[in-house]
Amino acid sequence: MDTITIIGAGLGGLTLARVLHVHGNAATVYEAEPSPESRTQGGQLDIHEEDGQVALAAAGLTDGFRAIIHAGGQATRVLDSAATVLVDDPADADDVASGRPEVLRGDLRRLLLDSLPAETVRWGRKVASVSTRGDGRHEVRFADGSTVETDLLVGADGAWSRVRSLLTDASPEYTGVTFVETYLHDVDERHRATAALAGGGGMFAMAPGEGISTHRESGGVLHAYVQLRRPSDWVDALEASDDVLGRVAEEFAGWAPELLALVTDTDTAPVVRRIHQLPEGVRWDRVPGVTLVGDAAHLAPPAGDGANLAMFDGAQLALAIAAHPEDGEAALAEYETAMFARTADAGRDAREILDLCIGDSAPYGLAAFLGRATAAG
Template sequence: MTDDPQAEHVPIAIIGAGMSGLALAAVLRANGVEATIFEAEASADARTQGGMLDIHEDTGQAALRAAGLYDGFRAIVHPGGQELRLIDRSGRIRHQHSDDGSGGRPEVDRGDLRTLLLSALGPDTVRWGHKITAARPLGDGRHEVIFAAGGSVIADLLVGGDGAWSRIRPLLTDALPAYAGISFVETDLQDPDTRHPEAAELLGGGFVIALDGERGILAHRETDDSLHVYTAVRAPEDWLDGIDFHRTEAAAAAVLASFGDWHPTLQSLVTDADGPAVPRKIHALPAGTRWDHRSGVTLIGDAAHLMSPFAGEGANLALFDGAELARRIIEQPDDLDAAVQAYEGEMFARAADMAGQTDAQMRLMFSPGAMDNLVALFEGFAAEQPPQ
């Protein structure tokens, strides 16, 4: 039993106010069920959320519909964001399609989406500044959740929506994220139309992929018109550790060391960046990670199935997991175990399928002939569309 006789009881405790946890709480609340989210960050504005997400019809959008947030979602879609350009390292545009507003994967700003999800919750649903250090089973299906700042709560159902390095995952599986072989460096260019016109013109208004098989640049035009750039390199796990990102020019030179034959405008996305470059190693859980059901605890989103970002599925699956777990709880409010088991069975199959697709996409993007293969893939998609 708990050591803390004062511990508060919460029926449903969700760890993490990311896409998955917020979607779960929002869909539950839309159906009259209250849950409590415990989030490590101090407030909703503690960190800029940055980055664009394309929200897919059958997963991310379906979750937002279930939360009653579809109209709000349409209002934050970035017009033009579905424009795509594939550019080779010489700066030649190899494939392009514009955004006519009819695509099924509209782009939104991650921060706008988080604000939208928060708008569907009660004022006390999220308890900010509640970093958890551990959780432990009490032996009767309930769990005690322990906070870094002291204190604990006891949950009938504990849901880990706490991302890649989940503190809840060890209750269910020994699986750990492993380095996926690719390292990112993120940079931003503010007001590019005025300050970086060549980059702005080459990249256009939506999403850009430039690849040569070993390395690449992926970039988005954001809702504030800035350019957010991911420079991606197939590299050993310790490559980024050897770069001092406080020394801006030296860091840019180190990042671009293998981009010497790339067009200067593409290189300028790193050398002309505003603000510091942000290193990020890409990790993934083993495809097909699953566990034997345990009473009173489960995982959603990256905590359950962290994937590399190359198929753009992680946030969509996170939203969908949250909505699906909520649907199962609403269907069977008196049998949470059965509800969770039903959710887990479908989630394992969905996640394994997506992890396979994501790995295939990563292999395609980081192998010889990457640009030709990607152009062929997108031209194949285009040929499948009915004539306008």
């Protein structure tokens, strides 16, 4: 393949570019964001031994990854709405050996960016359209009117992928769950009771239809996601409200004040995020010169797998290309066959985890799933 074009500078696209580079293959990544610092990159990620860490090893970045691990970040607590602790699982002393160490998404993205040659990523290039040429090549048109043609086009462009339209008409569906993102700063001084409940890693305070989860980040930060199972019209009204926090707090009436503080005392403006998924079992017939990685291919509700699968996709695609230097279609067919098989159950598994968190059995179903419940429901 003479030219390889990757749309999207998320973890999947950057891992693909890096592993291609390790094997002597150049690629260009186009990203809509104007710069690497234009927005925050989300919170903590647990990087799995069986996929995310394998991808980073293929990228030659294991040492760099270990340097950014959040020590103690794997600690897990499950609470009920009264702040009763049902599960208290401390982190292993050796976060790397325990299999799922935590890192900040922004730190991981920076590690990948810094590993690439200058000019690999072209910032501020928002895709307006994609099209197939008669010779099997593809054209990408950007919002600024510029275009590129490429032998291989890879959609690493997330949930609302433009590239996906070349392969399937499948599109994301609302799961019926919405997250509201908040932050508390300087928690060990300003919010001591909440900080004590949250502990040093992840906390999941759950009830049927709603929950509040947090992750401890460096610098005394608690990053929270308030979770609500609500219909779209309710979310429409929430987004249109002049008092988003007040409306959300009403839904948590009767919850322990130390937990409710994660809603009412946020130090940042709340961000409403509807959770979407692709239909179960999305597949496509092989289309020459184009494929997908990560959420563009198999979007599922957040359950700790998305980033890991995206990076693994990127690494596996790059390795397939390296293994078939003279036959790009053989590489794409090999990659897609394996990717379809390994992600077949990802959406179902993610939905099951989400239901454990805020379904009818919450929080006791999640406590039982973790296998360390200290109180019975």
